[in-house]
Amino acid sequence: MAGHIHTLHEGTALVGAAQTALERSGQQWTTMRAAVFDALAGFERPASAYDIAEAVSKAEGRRVAANSVYRILDLFVDANVARRVESANAYVANAHPDCEHDCIFLVCDACGQTTHIDDDHLSDNVRAAAKKAGFQPQRPVIEVRGRCADCR
The missing domain is CATH 1.10.10.10 (Winged helix-like DNA-binding domain superfamily/Winged helix DNA-binding domain)
Structure with a gap:
């Protein structure tokens, strides 16, 4: 992408x-x-x-x-x-349903707040790694669990 x-x-x-x-x-x-x-x-x-x-x-x-x-x-x-x-x-x-791309979610384990970020470089690398392994990615799911700034 x-x-x-x-x-x-x-x-x-x-x-x-x-x-x-x-x-x-x-x-x-x-x-x-x-x-x-x-x-x-x-x-x-x-x-x-x-x-x-x-x-x-x-x-x-x-x-x-x-x-x-x-x-x-x-x-x-x-x-x-x-x-x-x-x-x-x-x-x-989805606040931008007219845009097709992979989403990355940052999920706070303390409060549940979920932040959506876009990083096409990271998404492209995940897709490329999957293809290199002989896998056809359809919808990569990237979630990072941790603590948000308010809960740290």
């Missing part, structure tokens, strides 16, 4: 960018998917499907099953609308 410039979206621009990315992947932006995205984007830290289901249930005034949320989150990840923090089994809204 070459160096790139991307726009970080927030608020209504983030919702619009997410909807565009989902539709570009061939999926529809339904009312339920919009509700799940709104809930996901409302969390300051990575959220589990259960956290999101609870938030949507409160907002909708009806019970929403975590299984339904998981299916929507899978669509979001496939469409680059959300990213999965593998080690936490949690999700974050």
Whole structure:
């Protein structure tokens, strides 16, 4: 991947960018998917499907099953609308769904804060090492566990 410039979206621009990315992947932006995205984007830290289901249930005034949320989150990840923090089994809204690249997460073991950084040089090296080993990388996952500046 070459160096790139991307726009970080927030608020209504983030919702619009997410909807565009989902539709570009061939999926529809339904009312339920919009509700799940709104809930996901409302969390300051990575959220589990259960956290999101609870938030949507409160907002909708009806019970929403975590299984339904998981299916929507899978669509979001496939469409680059959300990213999965593998080690936490949690999700974050992708603030730049119009940009395809590998994300690197810095995960604080004390408070759970997760910071997303981009480093195309590091990502390129991981992909190159995988290819050199005869492996075709699809979606490298890079997570660094430790302590954030606030918790050190």
